[in-house]
Amino acid sequence: MLMDLASFSEEGFRSKDWVNAACHSKPPDEPIDKYLSEVEMKLQLLAENIAAQLEEQSGNAILRVPRAIREIDRVRDDALSLRGTVGGILQKLEQVEGVSATSVAALSKVDAVKQRMEAAKDTLQDAAGLAQLSASIEDVFASGDLPRVAETLAQMRRCLEVVGEVPEFADVKRQLGALEDRLEGMVQPKLSEALLARKVDDTQKLRNILIAINRFSSLEQQYTKVRMRPLRKAWEEFDVGKGTGSTANVASQEDGAVTGASFGEWLPRFYDKVLLVLEQETKWCALTFPSESHLLVPRLLMETMSAISSSFTARIEAAASEAGADLHQGTGGNAPTGAETRGGSKLATLLTLHGMTGAFARNVQHVLAAVEGEELGKVLRAVYSPFEGHKARYGELEKMQLTSEVAQLDLRGAVQRSLGARAVELSETVRRMEASVPAVMVSLEAAIERCLGFTGGSEAGALVRTLDDVILSYVAALFEVLKSLRAVCGVDGSVSGAPTTSHDDAGEEDWSTVQGALQLLTVSESLGSRTAVFETTLRNTLSTLSHKLHIGGVESPGEGTPGTSARDQPLDVAVLRLIDAPEKARRLAVLLEQAKDPRFHALPHTAQRVQSFQDAVHDLVYDVLIFKVRQRLEGVGTLPQWAAAEEENAFDLPSFSAYPLPYIRSVGEYLLTLPQQLEPLAVSQGDAEGEEGEESFLATEWVFQIAEGATNLYIDQLRSIPSISDKGAQQLAADIEYLGNVLGALSVTTPPVLATFQVCLSAPRQKLVEIVADPPADVDLNTVKHIARVRHVVQDGASKAGQH
Template sequence: MDVSAFSDENFDVKDWINKTFKSAEAQENRDAFVSSLVMKLQLYVQQINSAVEDTSHQVLQSLPRVMRDTELLLQEALSLHNMMQSVRQEIVKVEQDTGQSIASLERIDRIKCDLQAAREALHEADNWTVLASDLEEVFESGNIESISAKLVSMQQSLQVLVSVPDYEDRKLQLEGLKNRLEAIASPLLVQAFTTGSLDQSRVFIRVFTSIDRLAQLLKYYHKCQKGALLQQWSHLVEEQDEGVQEWLHKFYDKLLSHWHEQVKWCGQVFSNPSSMHTLVALYADVLSSLEPSPNVCIDAALKQQSDQLRFLMELKQLTKHFAGNLQVAVESAVQGKGVEKGELLLLAQSVYSPYINHISKYATYEQQQLTRVSEGIVCTKDDLMDTIQTLGLSVPKAVSGAMDAAQRCQQFTEGCGYPGLLRSLKVFFTSYLDQFKSAQRRLNQQKREQEDWNLFQMCLTLLQNIGELLLQLKQLNSDLKHYIVDAITSVNGQEENPFSQFKQLLLTDTGRKELDALISNAKEEETHLLEAVVQQVNKLCSDVHHVTFQVILAPVTLQLQQVSTAPTWCNTSTSVTSELPDFSFAPQEYITQIGQYLMTLPQHMEPFLLRDNPALAMALTVADAEYDASSSKGQTEGEGYADVLLGLVARGTCQTFCECILGIGELSPGGCKQLATDIDYLGNVLEDLGLPLSEPLAQLALLLRVNPSEYHSKSSGSAPRLVAAVRQMRNITSS
């Protein structure tokens, strides 16, 4: 029987019983199996009890021996402690007895060291004298390695003679001798660097390194390579048959080829990683020292170009391609050589330096480009309707020209020139809007005091065109903001890549501040980057809308001009009819013609306002705030705008009618009733159009019908100005 399960910490009696009774033996005869199992468990319990008793007996027998061993260990520990105390006391006594002897030994050792140092100093002083006397003969031999060996020995001697009184004089003497050696070696050194001789260069590197003049040797290398590269540039420029674009292309190829050659050559000659610092500084110096400078060459070539911006873009792309290749070459060569990012940034700045001045003038170049676009958008025609339709067709072309300018800005300035782009776009759109303003002035000149639906259609068409321009400007603003925000990463570049930090490479301090301000402004959601242009367009919308309103109201004004001077109002023949009831009076011809005209307005507005027309809706919303408010009344956009325009015409009609009535000199009783009837008729017409009669006209109709005897009492709720005017016209005595 396996009893190992009883030793488990998680032993469960129920699980053990259930598992045991799953055996085949238990299934055959449960009672016999249980009896057998109980008997086995009892036997195991007896065995365990017996084993526990035996173990307890053994422990009790061994306990006295354990106690004796413990006492012995305690006695030995106390004995060891006493011995340690005794040793410590003996050590203290030895230190006290031998302290003076050790101090004497230390003093004698210092004297010995000083004597040895003095001996070495005397030896080196004697060696310095011997070397100095022999050096002249070695200089006369011209053997550079022998001279350098002597100088190295003198240098070692000088390190020992630091404390002698004439140390500074000896140091100056050694520096003078090094200068003599450098003067002798410099022609041969220049020749070795110029010809690229590995063996000779290595010799000079060993010599200059041994005398601590490696920095001067690197300067010789820098000067030799710089002279060779500058000479190649001068030779290219002297080839008059080619232009600056070809010069730069060839010179960039030579620079890349030269870089790869020099990286390989320096790796074979210089063991010091400082050669990579020298190469990076060399290329930055060469690109900054070219004569004639690329700036001068580019400026001279620009004068011969009709499309200056395109020419500059081609040159800039050529330089950017070179910068990318140079970046790859430099990064692979200087990796792990300790070249700092500041050095690489100086190199990148020297590559792009010819374009800094032109980037600052980008707005001028772009304005020239957009002027060509503007000259290609000529919308003025002899026929005004043709002019307006051409203006509508020109809007996509003008906005497309602006988008092309944004792409040129990104390509030429790498996103750094957006402030200049916005200035040039402002000039471009201002010039473009002059054609719209001209059309508006022609509309204003052609309006007449009579019905002219063709002129009305032209006004609404021009408004629609302006609205389309506003929509396009809104989209352009959104696109420009997107471009500018995206340009943040481009102009700042990756921190570890100086060749992509275009804000540092292409802009002056003023340009960087201007760009930062623009980027901050572009992040504001409500900001319109072309705000000045939009304000001009909004003003143009208001002006065209005003002309439209005048065109619509002109026939009404023409009819109402006869009101103040009509003889009907003071005709004595109407005194008989003054006793007739109000329904006996019919509206006069002038007001019926006005009513008929107003009733025809909706059908003339239908082609424009009663259909989906986002462009016209935009223009009307800008022209008058009432159009914007109408959209919240549950009407469709077109119906709402039509109602607003009809409402404006109705108010204009009422206001003009009121002013004409106030200009009447005298009213007979019959004339009062007739005028009130005319006012009522206008009110009925407006009611049919869903519009109210103005409050002043309603008050005038009431005042005209009031009995003279009751005038003072029943006119108390009306405007004082109207009350006084009607009282005077009706010759009612003032109370």
């Protein structure tokens, strides 16, 4: 077996593993003990051999140590000698430097004088050349060789720059400016002809002449002037198409204009023509002006948009006005519906035209892919400039739009008041109110979309203020209707509000009125929930605008991520608007930062006003539900039965009625019928919220409120009774007991005051004296004293009954 010594030097060597591995490599026919003995012997021999070699090597190393020490000493001596030699050389260099410093300074002065002399010589040569050029320039102009003239003028300018502000050449400087203007005047007509004929070579030669005399602006101006003509002609085609007479119509059709087309129908055709021209000019300029094409084509579009900006704005305004007028005529002079308004209003027309312009702007960015940064931003500003005035007035326009849509909601139906018409009017009005809530919310959600589509969110502040104002005006309109419904329901406090029909008809109408009033709760709930959901939607929209508009760090185009260009990230005109209006951007940044907080109220006044409306609805519904109770209990305290004297009879029978009086039976029947009347409301609420427990709770809550209100009204009447006889007390106790049974059937606890009335009224006079003297813990003490006073019981503490 061969010994692999490398395994013994490994970090994780384990002797057991090595032995086991050696055993596995044993020949099959060899005994294990013999094999292990051989392995042990080989290991022992190998270890002895290694020990011998180690000893030999150690001895040799010890013998080499003295020799190495002697070598180290020799090297140290050589280093000391070298250090001394170098020190001497340094001293000599210092002496030489001190001696030569004066010579070097003198040579430096001589070199400076030499340079000045050479500069003076060059200046004199340039001055002489300038004078010569100035004298011969007219001959150069006379030759008609424009490139030579340009080169001569360029050389004169270089000479003037070298000469500097020398008084003798002031006239030459003025002459040079006039000569450059003269050459520019000679080049411009030729350049215009070359541009019109699209002659590449001639145009390049003329371009080189203008560049030589630093007149690139003239090239830009002439190029824009020539290339703008077909674009201006395309723009004026709309007016040609609107002309009257056969000649105008034929001309417009030959030029490609759409005769009689609206501006919205015509505008995409104009944009297509502009894009076609831009694509052609981009290719032509890349061939003719490879160094200036990225400047000339954008300048062409910017100058074109600037030239037509005022008429563009006028056409936008006219188209928007026409849309509103056509909408009104299309409805026969009647108020248009909300859907019609959203489809054909002034703001909708602006949004449509702006969308066309947005598509055009995206195509422009694609065509001008080589243009980046601030220059591309200027192009987009020019493209959208006709809409800027309308965007600045967005809040006003949106408010007009929403106010118009809300005003068109007919919250009151025209119902002729007659028998039963009151309930019909109430039901119809409530139905219209309920239907108006989702309609208004749809309009408000559409306003958010319009703001994002028209202003890109840059006018979000104006949107928030407008939405808050419009919702407040809508809720104010609901308040006015609600106020008028109090008269319809007969709970406005006027005598005329009470029903004057027969008992049966009045009863049917009363319950119809109750049902109509209960539906107001659905309106209230719908308004509260939908406004809350809408405000959440608005807040979420605002919170997402920060990233889109780069709010918090508004940057100029090209200052963002390195390498970003029109090909990587199209510019947003909303961002450009905010860059141009830093104060608006700051206010919007504050708003959008606040919107990230879930506690922030995007509509600060809406929630409070909606809550006030809900409270007013609750009050009206309560007044309607309690009205019949109030009507039946009116004047109960002045009924003559309470002071009636006892009647003598031969059989000593009770003289009071064993049944409650009609007034209390009417109240009890009404309260017992009330849960049944609340079932439709509970079902509608349950459908809306999807929870059966919630609907039952609502119905029970209203039953408790009306029962409690009826009890309080009854107690007030009881307190107003001036005098109660024994017979009256017994009758009143029977009435109270009946009401207590009704409350028990409704699972309403009888209040302590009413229970005290029943105890004290049902008790004989002697028992009442005892109660007064020692009142039980579960009675109301003030009520006990009041009943003793109206029943004329002497409260002298002597347990005596008073005599009436």
